[in-house]
Amino acid sequence: MLQTTSNGTVTTGTKPSLTIRLCQPRGFCAGVDRAIQIVVLAIKKYGTPVYVRHEIVHNRYVVEGLQKLGAVFIEELNEIPDENQHCPVVFSAHGVPKSVPADAKARNLFYLDATCPLVSKVHKQAIRHHRHGRHVLLIGHAGHPEVIGTMGQLPDGAVTLIETEDDVRSFQPQDGLELGFVTQTTLSVEDTAHILEALQERFPAMQAPAAESICYATTNRQEAVKETAPGADLYLVVGAPNSSNSRRLVEVAERAGARMSLLVQRASEIPWDDIGDISILGLSAGASAPEIIVDEIIEAFKQRFEVTVDLAITATETEDFPVMRALRDVELTKADMAFVNGER
CATH class of the missing domain: 3.40.50.11270 (Rossmann fold)
Structure with a gap:
């Protein structure tokens, strides 16, 4: 179990002091x-x-x-x-x-x-647009398995992938074609908002899905990182390079004020020689990263620092999806x- 203290706690010892701002929620969704x-x-x-x-x-x-x-x-x-x-x-x-x-x-x-189930919900939203005669605009990242799966719910040509605001500007729909949009569940909330604003400006009649597409876990983890990143000397996100939601957390930390933000899969990937002098570390984990690796990373820092762990709770998750x-x-x-x- 991790012992948490308030921000005012002072540690002593020969090792340099380090405060770890540990996000909650983090990890498995x-x-x-x-x-x-x-x-x-x-x-x-x-x-x-x-x-x-x-x-x-x-x-x-x-x-x-x-x-x-x-x-x-x-x-x-x-x-x-x-x-x-x-x-x-x-x-x-x-x-x-x-x-x-x-x-x-x-x-x-x-x-x-x-x-x-939240990805399945996006599939149903795309299918609903199609049944209503709308061409579907999918905001997402090319090649991601979720995007491939969502596009594969409809016939070829029924979905156009929108990755950037440049894609919004270059998209030319057929005359009279109605539009509807959905999004990948693991996107940056901020980036998606900018793309969506550009789409709505060009196509004000475009129809929204019946419910939010970006999932609760993605939103919650990004909000927690935004809360803890300002003033952090280093921000570590536990996750895989091919994990979209984990990579977005790295970007969010940088934008929110962390001096340096890195994605690591294990403690062995921490570039100790490159991180320099740090006193505040932000720590979170993508939705597919197990808690045991978070513990492993905290222990690695305890070997080098006198560590104080501050738990930053920004949301409580109670979702449970049955098998x-x-x-x-x-x-x-x-x-x-x-x-x-x-x-x-």
Whole structure:
């Protein structure tokens, strides 16, 4: 357990003093927690191997742990050997195009869809726009699995990806074509607002989705970083390079006033020789980063500094997404839950 103190606490000793501003909320969101549970439960119920299409979440620590349990990660369904066609395959939390479950059915595969419910909500919003005869503008990042999955919900040509304000200016819709927009769930709230303002200025009749697309966890983690970044000598975000929400946290910290902001996957990646003299460290974790790595990083700083940890609570998250009915008869033990929470 981490001991927290007030900002006025003074530490003593031969090592330099360091205050760590530790964000809460941070780390696993409900969608990530659910996706990992689905893989663990599937292994318990059906045995090994359980195939997982794409990284279940963007974190190597989590992926490697699931591999040790018997999960086999693949990029495409044709990688499943013929003799294992009866084994379950899990779709990642980022969502998949409609062609993927269709392919699974054609191959007579048993699949479990771990798509985050909030990503599924964006899929439904895009489909709703399309049913109302609107061309869909998707604000997001090209090549991200979530964007690929969302665009794959509709026929080719029905969605235009908007990454920047330049894309807004260059987009030329057909005359008389109605427009509707959705967004990737893990975007920078600030960047998205600027793009959306530009779209609304050009296309004032453009229709919004029925509900906010950027997910609660993305918003909460960005707000926590904004609160703790001003005056920080260094800001560390725990997350993978291919994690969109983690990379956005690094950008948010820089904009909010941190002198330096870095993305690290483990304590071993901290560039000790480059960070210079620091007295205030901001620390957060992306939505797919387990808490055990946050603890690991704090311990690494304690080896070099007299550390005071100040817990900065900016929101309380109570969301809980249940797994699908097919897995609800399997009980997770304390050991299983420890694994799900990254405490293996």
